[in-house]
Amino acid sequence: MPPSLRALASRNYRIYFAGQLVSLAGTWMQQIAMVWLAYRLTGSAFVLGAVGFASQIPILVLGAFGGVMTDRFDRRRLLLVTQALSMAQALLLALLAWQNAATPAHLIMLAFGLGCINALDVPARQSIVVQLVNHRDDLPNAIALNSFMMHATRFVGPALAGWVVATTGEALCFLLNAASYLAVLLALLAIRLPAGTGTRPSAPPLQALREGLAYCAGNRAIRSSLLLVASLSLLATPYAVLMPLFAKEIFGGDARLFGLLMGCAGAGALSGAVLLASRTDTAGLTALVGRAAPAAGVAVAGLGVSSSLWLSVPILVVLGFAILLCVAGSNTLIQTAVNNDFRGRVMALFTMAFLGLAPIGSFVVGSAAHAFGVRPTLVVCGLASCVAGLIYRRSQRASQGAAEVAT
Structure with a gap:
């Protein structure tokens, strides 16, 4: 395999990658269709924020215990259960949409149910990767390829969803997502893991949770x-919940323009994933993340002041690129530094930081946009994100200086 694809030389990872590739395309289609359905039914930024909040708040509340379970039980069996439950949720959404029976309350409840499933599913998916590669040195490449896979489907899925919603309605998107889970279920059944992997003795749940928190607090990186x-x-990723308003109210478009705008951010993220996959090691990755973080804030603020569709398109590309480098780069840095006995719990905390806090951001940003408008909200969020990125850069430089003094 070429260096950028070396993790695919591992049979288990190759099968898993193929199954996830199909499933994630369906997932992105469902997300776009669900957001658009909520907006079509209500026209409310507040409801958009509420759906995003309901889908991810369980990760914040339950994610840490999902990490404890990931460290305690067989990760493949956990994933088989969570993927089957996710399929059932998609089928129920398809039925409601097909019968024109969906209400905002239905969408919020089903989003909450999927969030509860993801509180266990996401840490397990993050943690199983190390078991799927034959050589630990291939782990950074596998993480980068996971990001590539997610954002390649993010590039295709929203655009396809926009076309499907505009021509046939949201129900078909939900049905296609349900069918896509068959691919990952078959992949999980096909992979062969060494006996005993993912089944380690563990402390009682609360003690195991405290140990995981103490481990993260004590590791500066x-x-x-x-x-x-x-x-x-x-501060930055909640921009996505405002995109339906951006597409319709600012640019006068429909679901196809919404899908295009989200696809532009996906194209930028895809480029960032390709960059990470092409790297042969983690040298210089911390500095790269430190440069991308304030750039993401500048892009969010730029989107808020943009009045031109053709200016907003490249801004969204840059925004997707910068956020991907920050999130996937941080994921790589964490996974290469973590002790394997704590991997599930640490990745659960990463999931809580990335997805679990997002509902709070979605709810606050959606409410702020409802009260003050889309543009001012994006500008304030962008400036605050830029400050956070600069603080990260400063802390990393201080850490590097301390390490140099110590040596």
């Missing part, structure tokens, strides 16, 4: 990366 991801999740 992991702590710094988690704080950066948390800041961006609160």
Whole structure:
């Protein structure tokens, strides 16, 4: 395999990658269709924020215990259960949309149910990667390829969802997502892991949780990366919940323009994933993340002041690129530094920082946009994100200086 694809030389990872590739395309289609359906039914920024809040708040509340379970039980079996439950949720959404029976309350409840599933599913998916590669040196490449896979489907999925919603309605998107889970279920059944992997003795749940928190607090590199991801999740990534308003109210478009705008951010993220996959090691990755973080804040603020569609398109590309470098780069730095006995719990905290705090950001940003308008909200969020990125850079320089003095 070429260096940028070396993790695919591992049979288990190759099968898992193929299954996830299909499933994630369906997931992105469902997300776009669900957001658009909520907006079509209500026209309210507040409801958009509420759906985003309901889908991710369970990760913040339950994610830490999901990490404890990931360290305690077989990760493949956990994933088989969570993927089957996610399929059932997509089928129920498809039925409601097909019968024109969906209400904002239905969407919020189903989003909450999926969030509860993801509180266990996401830490397990993050943690199983190390078991799927034959050589630990391939782990950074596997993480980068996971990001590439997510954002390649993010590039295709929203654009396809926009076309499907505009031509046939949201129900077909939900049905296609349900069908896509078959691919990952078959992949999980096909991979062969060594006996006993992922089944380790563990302390009682509350003690195991305290041990995981203490481990992260005591590791400066992991702590710094988690704080950066948390800041961006609160301030930068909620821009996505405002995109339906941006597409319709500012540019006068429909679901197809919404899908295009989200696809532009996906294209930028895809480019960032390609850059990370092309790297042969983690040297200089901390500095790269430190440059990308304030750039993401500048892009969010730039989107807020942009009045031209053709200016907003490249801004969204840059925004997707910068956020991907920050999040996937931090993921790589954490996964290469963490002790394997704590991997599930640490990745659960990463998931909480990235996805668990996002609902708070979505709710606050959606409410602020409802009260003050989309543009001022984006400008304030962008400036605050830039400050968080500069603080991260300063802390990393201080850490590097302390290390040089120590040597």
